[in-house]
Amino acid sequence: MAIMITDECINCGACEPECPNTAIYEGGVEWTWGGGTELTEVDFGDGTVVGGRDPQGPVSNEFYYIVADKCTECMGFHEEPQCAAVCPVDCCVPDPEHEEDEETLLAKKAWLHAEA
Template sequence: MALLITEECINCGACEPECPNTAIYEGGEEWSWSDGTDLSEVELEDGSTIPGDEKQEPYSDEFFYIVAGKCTECTGFHEEPQCAAVCPVDCCVPDPDYEESEEELYSKKEWLHAS
């Protein structure tokens, strides 16, 4: 499952550089699918397609946040999610809205980083 950052976040920023998928953003910062990935365009759930570099609205204006669609729990990169490993207040936790199997996480990693 993807991870999320809770409101206990102290905005230290330790998590952001640790993410191999560039799925973590500072509060208020726009994000895009192509940040740190090989995605040039993305098909959305409704079937529409957008450019990978199209800026998206931030998930949070106050705290660092994780884009669930880009989070692989560091599968294929590290043994454990690096954001959770470095978080000094343990606010990087599993997101119950995005439960994924290890196979699904590997597939997502391949999708994000396919050359």
Template sequence: MITDECINCGACEPECPNTAIYEGGVEWTFAGGTALEEIDYGDGTVVSAKVKQKPVSDEFYYIVTDKCTECVGFHEEPQCAAVCPVDCCIPDPDNEEEDETLLAKKAWMHGE
């Protein structure tokens, strides 16, 4: 997650291998930076991965939890945290995931 201590420098956004980081107020899509074409919610609802979603934050850069793999399978550590000059990219205590789950998410998003 990105805390409200974010200075909106944008250093984190280009470092994300999943395109899971967006500028505050910017809509996001599952398709952006992934191989996803459709999202199946498992309840009979299937939507295009290109459907724009509401921003998670209007003020600060934000991370889309459903797209974040904490860089597992790409890098040794989360790249957003590595480049953040004010250390505001931190683990989200409400969304802790095991490496197995993160690797499965990576495979799902990138068609592996």
């Protein structure tokens, strides 16, 4: 499952530079699919196509947040989610709304980083 940041976040920012997928953003900051990835566009399969550099609205305006569709729990990069490893208040926890198995997380990593 993806990782989420709870409202116990103290906005220290320790997690953001640790994310290999650039899935973590400061509260109130827009994000992009392409930021930190190889994506130039995202085709959602329903006729919706979004440019990789097109700004997306923040998930949270109050504290750091993780874009679940970019989070791979650091699978394929590290042994454990790095955001959780460096968080001083343990607010980076599994997101029950986004449960994914190892195969799915590795496929997401390959998609984000355009691996053949």
